Amino acid sequence: MNSDVAISVENISKCYKIYNKPQDRLKQGLFRGRKYYREFWALRNVSFEVKKGETIGIVGKNGSGKSTLLQIIAKTLAPTSGNIKVNGRVAALLELGSGFNPEFTGRDNIYLNGSILGFSQEEMDDLYNSIVSFADIGDFIDQPVKTYSSGMTVRLAFAVQVMVPKEILIVDEALAVGDELFQRKCYAKLEEFKQQGGTVLFVSHSGSTVVQLCDRAVFIDGGECLLVGLSKRVVNLYQKFIHAPIEKKQQLRDEIKSILSSTNLQSDSFEVEGNKISIIDQPSSMIELEAAYDPHFIFQGTIYESKGANIVSCEILDSSAKKVNLLVSRETYTWTYLVEFQKSFNDVQFGMLIKSESGLELGGAVSSWLGKGLLIKENTLVKVEFNFTANLLPGSYFLNCGVMDDSGTYITRAVDMYAFKVLHREGLLGTAIVDFHIENKITISDLENEINV
Numbered sequence: 001m002n003s004d005v006a007i008s009v010e011n012i013s014k015c016y017k018i019y020n021k022p023q024d025r026l027k028q029g030l031f032r033g034r035k036y037y038r039e040f041w042a043l044r045n046v047s048f049e050v051k052k053g054e055t056i057g058i059v060g061k062n063g064s065g066k067s068t069l070l071q072i073i074a075k076t077l078a079p080t081s082g083n084i085k086v087n088g089r090v091a092a093l094l095e096l097g098s099g100f101n102p103e104f105t106g107r108d109n110i111y112l113n114g115s116i117l118g119f120s121q122e123e124m125d126d127l128y129n130s131i132v133s134f135a136d137i138g139d140f141i142d143q144p145v146k147t148y149s150s151g152m153t154v155r156l157a158f159a160v161q162v163m164v165p166k167e168i169l170i171v172d173e174a175l176a177v178g179d180e181l182f183q184r185k186c187y188a189k190l191e192e193f194k195q196q197g198g199t200v201l202f203v204s205h206s207g208s209t210v211v212q213l214c215d216r217a218v219f220i221d222g223g224e225c226l227l228v229g230l231s232k233r234v235v236n237l238y239q240k241f242i243h244a245p246i247e248k249k250q251q252l253r254d255e256i257k258s259i260l261s262s263t264n265l266q267s268d269s270f271e272v273e274g275n276k277i278s279i280i281d282q283p284s285s286m287i288e289l290e291a292a293y294d295p296h297f298i299f300q301g302t303i304y305e306s307k308g309a310n311i312v313s314c315e316i317l318d319s320s321a322k323k324v325n326l327l328v329s330r331e332t333y334t335w336t337y338l339v340e341f342q343k344s345f346n347d348v349q350f351g352m353l354i355k356s357e358s359g360l361e362l363g364g365a366v367s368s369w370l371g372k373g374l375l376i377k378e379n380t381l382v383k384v385e386f387n388f389t390a391n392l393l394p395g396s397y398f399l400n401c402g403v404m405d406d407s408g409t410y411i412t413r414a415v416d417m418y419a420f421k422v423l424h425r426e427g428l429l430g431t432a433i434v435d436f437h438i439e440n441k442i443t444i445s446d447l448e449n450e451i452n453v
């Protein structure tokens with residue numbers, strides 16, 4: 001292995017044997033000629049290299065094989081086939097605390113973990129205070145681990161792994177538990193390790209965290225490595241893939257995969273500097289997504305009790321009045337709903353609100369302010385329309401509607417009634433949720449000339 005390579009993953013595959021009944025496992029041990037299990041391939045022929053000092057992110061949806069891959073690299077799980085070469089000491093933030101003996105105190109477990117990692121008693125004596133101070137669990141350090149909360153166990157296990165000397169750190173973000181301050185401390189430690197030249201392998205569902213922390217990223221889907229490249233570009237394609245309508249997913253997957261198969265997998269092809277960046281440029285054939293309606297992407301919202309009016313239907317229409325729930329960023333749409341009034345009301349206001357997946361209220365509007373509303377008579381049907389521009393970055397969003405009376409209370413209200421996705425749009429460079437149409441201009445100057453890029 002090249003001396004500047006920290007990890008080399010060559011054609012790794014992992015097959016799990018799935019037994020339908022526990023007896024089948026026993027039978028398999030006794031009768032080797034027959035097969036009592038079915039095979040499940042969690043990884044298939046995954047290959048990539050990580051250079052020393054690089055931070056690599058692994059992205060992929062739930063069950064795509066990320067943790068399996070990390071466990072194989074950390075050597076806590078054996079691959080079915082393929083080769084892993086690791087150049088340097090590894091500390092892994094995986095299944096934190098699983099190596100602890102619950103009957104032993106925190107102090108004893110620090111030494112126990114240290115010896116598993118190959119450190120002597122004297123080396124652990126030197127590290128002990130920094131581990132205890134990072135874990136910050138107070139007097140519990142002298143109590144048996146079985147008396148710890150799960151958060152305290154993870155903090156102690158995390159502290160051991162981040163404080164021992166190592167060249168490679170493997171982090172599964174799903175395990176980044178603890179309060180915000182502890183998480184901040186963990187990220188700061190990760191940054192410090194990177195700056196000191198450490199190599200990091202990092203799994204996350206969060207595209208923005210991967211872009212922020214990682215030089216390059218590996219996109220895994222269904223146990224296959226679809227793409228390796230600069231983190232921003234890989235994350236863009238990953239997000240485009242997960243938010244693509246079902247009927248276009250396979251085509252997009254094939255296109256993304258063809259980028260990888262059309263490039264040489266040797267590590268030299270993935271230099272961050274130089275013209276080799278172009279290996280993950282999208283081919284010009286990459287499909288352009290259009291607004292559409294996905295009948296599978298429907299969310300059962302909540303309709304609140306009616307006080308004399310009912311919301312009877314709602315939908316998003318595109319500019320040609322076609323019903324859609326897959327929207328293209330920056331295009332204009334109409335959110336429309338019908339309200340049947342059984343009673344008469346003075347000063348009625350109609351409202352809309354867009355929320356993020358986590359429930360964050362992103363923006364909305366009312367048809368008028370209190371005191372300037374409409375008089376609506378009983379037995380009327382009202383069509384409400386709000387035009388809006390999808391100034392949102394790719395992701396899933398929810399629409400709400402509400403009708404208020406002259407006291408500002410809801411006559412009827414429908415929460416999360418309509419789910420929609422915003423699809424990726426070529427050239428979009430925004431991050432986070434809201435697309436502020438931010439433009440950039442980078443000016444590179446030397447002492448004599450000014451060149452605009």
Ligand SMILES: Nc1ncnc2c1ncn2[C@@H]1O[C@H](COP(=O)(O)OP(=O)(O)OP(=O)(O)O)[C@@H](O)[C@H]1O
Pocket residue numbers: 016017018040042060061062063064065066067068069174
């Ligand atoms: N011990 C096991 N036996 C059988 N199948 C397993 C086992 N461990 C994992 N799998 C399966 O292998 C696949 C990959 O699992 P893995 O945990 O690596 O995915 P992941 O990408 O890390 O998912 P997540 O993001 O949800 O953590 C999944 O379909 C999972 O059900």
